[in-house]
Amino acid sequence: MSAVPASRRARRRREALAGYALLLPSIIGVGGFLLVPVVLVVLISLTRWDLISDPSWVGLGNYTHLLGSGAFWNSLRVTVLFTLMSLPTSIALGLLLAVAVNRGLPGTSLLRVLYVLPWVCAPLALGVVWRWLLDPTTGAVNTLLGRRVEWMSDPSLALPAVAFVYVWQTVGYISLFFLAGLQQIPPSVYEAARIDGAGPVRMLVSMTLPLLRPTTFFVTVTSMIASFQVFDLVYGLTGAARGYPAGSTDIIAAHIYDEAFVALRLGRAAAMAVLLMVVLVAVTLLQQRYFRRRITYDMT
Incomplete structure (x- = not known):
């Protein structure tokens, strides 16, 4: 036994x-x-290190310096503003694009390829190309508008211009996830709604959006993390000039890069990276708590 x-x-x-x-x-x-x-x-992050001499222990000195630094808080403020400009816009446009493609209209296959192309291209190259397009003298954008606009030289326009380019780059990527979510919704759900007299707007608000909450949660979390970490696109748009103009585009990833590889203060750069990680984890947990009781996974 x-x-x-x-x-x-x-x-x-x-x-x-x-x-x-x-x-x-x-x-x-x-x-x-x-x-x-x-x-x-x-x-x-607990040391002072310039990549040349030996690291020296400073404990929480780097964190104390950053929490009292106006430049750090400006970078965090600019990053939050950039996220608030780009994230809701890209999610809304991505959803609308996915709904349009999901209808199966003629030409949607070609459209699906076109709107994904910016996402698969190198962000640094896109930043350089858009810097040429937004050039105040010879740029194609000002030529089409018929007027001179200092897109990347005016502190009030630079960050919105960067957010616009970022939305243009990521909206196709986001729409792919929404399209996958839409294709998982059973057609019988919409057929029952049509029988009950629901119109397109009512079905979108009362049925599609609630059933897309798992996809919305994933897209929101991943897009928020990506927007906080964006660097190469801004690097190309500003011509490698951190914060140009007047600190209006001084996102935190560019600040970390400048501290680490320009000023050679790796301890402070690492401390900023740790603080950024803490912020991202906190925001992600808040989003998870919000969506946790509002998500429907069973669509049968």
Whole structure:
């Protein structure tokens, strides 16, 4: 009688070992490329290091300096403003584009390819191209408008211009997720709504949006994280001049890059990266708490 349980335990151990063996490559990848870098950044944030001399321990000195630095708070403010400009706009346009493509109108296959092209292109290259397009003298945008507009030289227009280019780049990517979510909604749900007399607007507000909440949650969280970390697009648009003009585009990722590789203050750059991670985790948890009781996964 005791041989059967022993054989079962041995089989379970073999299955567990086989499972861990299959997971080992992923565990090594996550540990080597995610957990270890995070730990190293936290340790560097507690030091003063210029990549040349040996690191010196300063404890929480870098964090104290940043919390009292007007430049850091300006970067955080600019990043939040950029996110508030770009995130709702890109999500709304992405949803409307997905609804239009989901109708299967003629030419939607070509349209699907066209609106994804900006997302697959290098953001730095897009930033350089759009800097040419927005040039106040020879840019195509001002030529079409028939007037001279200092898009990237006016502090009141620079950040909205950057947000516009970012929305143009990401709206196709976002619409793909909404399109996938729309195609998971059973057609019978809309047929029942039409029988009850619901119009297109009513079905969009009362049925489509609630059933798309899992997709909306994913898109909102990932897009928010991406908007807080945007760097290369802004780098190309501003011509590598951090915060140009007058600090209006001084996003926090550019500030981290400048502190690390221009000023060679890696400790402060790492501290900013840690503070940014804390902000992103806090905002993500708030979003998860908001969506948790409002999501419907079962559409049968």
